[in-house]
Amino acid sequence: MMAEPAKEESPTADALRARPAVLRSLASKFSLFSAALVFFVVGIIFAYDIHQNNMSAGNAALLFVVVLLVTAAISRFTIRLLTRPLRLLQDAITSVQNGRLEQIEVTKTGDEVEFVGESFNRMIETLAASKKQIWEQQELLEQKVKDRTDQLEEATRIAQEANQAKSRFLANISHELRTPMNGVIGMLNIALDQGVNPELAEQLQTAQDCAHSLISLLNDILDLSKIEAGKMTLERIPFEVRALVADCIKTQQPKAQENSVGLGAEVSPSVPREIIGDPLRIRQILANLIGNAVKFTEHGSVVVRMDGQFSHGSEFTLRFTVEDNGTGIPADKLLYIFDEFTQADGSVSRKYGGTGLGLSITRKLVELHRGEITVNSEVGSGTAFTVTLQCEAQPAANGNHDASAAAATALARTILTEHALRILVVEDNQVNQKVVTAVLRKRGFYIELANDGQEALSKLKSSAAFDLVLMDVQMPVLDGLEATRLIRKEQRWKQLPIIAMTAHAMNGDKERCLEAGMSGYISKPVHPSLLLNTVDEFLLQKTS
Numbered sequence: 173m174m175a176e177p178a179k180e181e182s183p184t185a186d187a188l189r190a191r192p193a194v195l196r197s198l199a200s201k202f203s204l205f206s207a208a209l210v211f212f213v214v215g216i217i218f219a220y221d222i223h224q225n226n227m228s229a230g231n232a233a234l235l236f237v238v239v240l241l242v243t244a245a246i247s248r249f250t251i252r253l254l255t256r257p258l259r260l261l262q263d264a265i266t267s268v269q270n271g272r273l274e275q276i277e278v279t280k281t282g283d284e285v286e287f288v289g290e291s292f293n294r295m296i297e298t299l300a301a302s303k304k305q306i307w308e309q310q311e312l313l314e315q316k317v318k319d320r321t322d323q324l325e326e327a328t329r330i331a332q333e334a335n336q337a338k339s340r341f342l343a344n345i346s347h348e349l350r351t352p353m354n355g356v357i358g359m360l361n362i363a364l365d366q367g368v369n370p371e372l373a374e375q376l377q378t379a380q381d382c383a384h385s386l387i388s389l390l391n392d393i394l395d396l397s398k399i400e401a402g403k404m405t406l407e408r409i410p411f412e413v414r415a416l417v418a419d420c421i422k423t424q425q426p427k428a429q430e431n432s433v434g435l436g437a438e439v440s441p442s443v444p445r446e447i448i449g450d451p452l453r454i455r456q457i458l459a460n461l462i463g464n465a466v467k468f469t470e471h472g473s474v475v476v477r478m479d480g481q482f483s484h485g486s487e488f489t490l491r492f493t494v495e496d497n498g499t500g501i502p503a504d505k506l507l508y509i510f511d512e513f514t515q516a517d518g519s520v521s522r523k524y525g526g527t528g529l530g531l532s533i534t535r536k537l538v539e540l541h542r543g544e545i546t547v548n549s550e551v552g553s554g555t556a557f558t559v560t561l562q563c564e565a566q567p568a569a570n571g572n573h574d575a576s577a578a579a580a581t582a583l584a585r586t587i588l589t590e591h592a593l594r595i596l597v598v599e600d601n602q603v604n605q606k607v608v609t610a611v612l613r614k615r616g617f618y619i620e621l622a623n624d625g626q627e628a629l630s631k632l633k634s635s636a637a638f639d640l641v642l643m644d645v646q647m648p649v650l651d652g653l654e655a656t657r658l659i660r661k662e663q664r665w666k667q668l669p670i671i672a673m674t675a676h677a678m679n680g681d682k683e684r685c686l687e688a689g690m691s692g693y694i695s696k697p698v699h700p701s702l703l704l705n706t707v708d709e710f711l712l713q714k715t716s
Contacts, residue, residue: 206246214239257289264292273300342397347646349390350675351601354697357383358607361700365614387697392533395456399536406540410566411451413490414439417478420458428466433474435466440479446566447488453537454561460530461494461557469498472554488565497554506547510535593639593711594618598628598655599673600647604696608642608673611700612707624648625655632659638668640711643690645674645681653688660689669710673698 214235267274275293360380364373398404417437428435458476465474478492501509510531538545541561549555595617599605609619620635622628624647632638641659645652652672659665672685675696682693694706 207243210242347675350696355603357697362610395533406450408448410446410448413447416455420462424462424466433469435474437476443480444565448564448566457534457537460534465494465496469496472497486565488563490561490563493556493558495556500551500553501549502551596620596638596641598622599644625650628655641670642673643670656688656690
């Protein structure tokens, strides 16, 4: 129960107590009035006797005694009938003002004073009952608040545990799927490079396309989870927007040719050569829209139009439209096409496939860029998606400097290919070992393998110097993160490039690898060109 707050006395009560009792007591005033009246009567009698010459010492003494007796009787009567009951009533009022609801002792006078006292006691009884009821209600309310708070805390704890369980599940399923998919895609690449007959090559290519579709679906689910958890972050790096558009077009050309669909792009001269933003996410937005347009256009064309305008200083609003003349979307479905796992109708997923995640993720990525996506469509005529993104224009670079840098890079790449550089691959999965080894040896690198972090440390200590380490993260005996920390403790390995090559692709995994001391990060499944470019990049930095 809450402690009852002490009630402060009012200034009026303090002022009343500070005044003389004779000036505030009704009984005292009545006594003084009665005494004055008696003395007035006695004074009249004395004056009459003096006037009649009847005054004597005996009469004076008798009158004096009579006056004293009458005054004492009046005083006693007043104290009994007025002063004591009123004093009790006054003390009770003061007690109530101080927060104490205590009944008073009522003098049985049989008059208004007794009635006032009894009425006051009934009032005190009513107030006490009301106060008790209020405190009971307050206790009940506090208990309800406490119960609801406990329920809310419990629900929050359960929700947090569920969210953590979901994150752990996504992390585990991502790792467990990426590891074998890396082997599948890698082995298919190796098989396709062997120059097999056209029929077998077509079969292998189909298998590889299916594997990439599975990875794309996994990436969509992970991206959606990151965005909903508020953990999706955008990079701010310069990139060539025209090259990005051309790459997206090139990627979708095989599917467009299969559907007999013309696919092209129109980029306005107003678009800067380079803009600052997140090329990966902008590519994802554009690729999703182009992929949808190609998929839902059986005959006709798909056109990507890109333009934009400067707003303030170097701030640039990038706008692109992906327009097709495919099946179109009914007007009553346009409000729902951006929802998760939703498509225009059930027949779409049966005929064209897909999970309905692409447009949902696209819209969320656009919103992360402080942008907007709109759609106009007419059934049978086609659809146009328009996206606006807030970016920043990259200042024009010096042409001579770019040429010099390109020449230096080409020279360094030549040096790399002319020397057999040593790379230590730390990987516990034998299939992934074969895939990475095949890709790197084809480039001319000398490869040594280690099955865990402890074996990697032993090879670094006992073998000749390595030029680069490709390090898996989840391994038995000693994991990649701890192995990297131990490597970085040695001064001779401070500058050794260590690149994480892992199936851990959840938000924060890259940051944990870099915090452990790794130089770079590649998520599985590893594309051969990405692996070679990343290796070249760090080896070039080491030799420069």
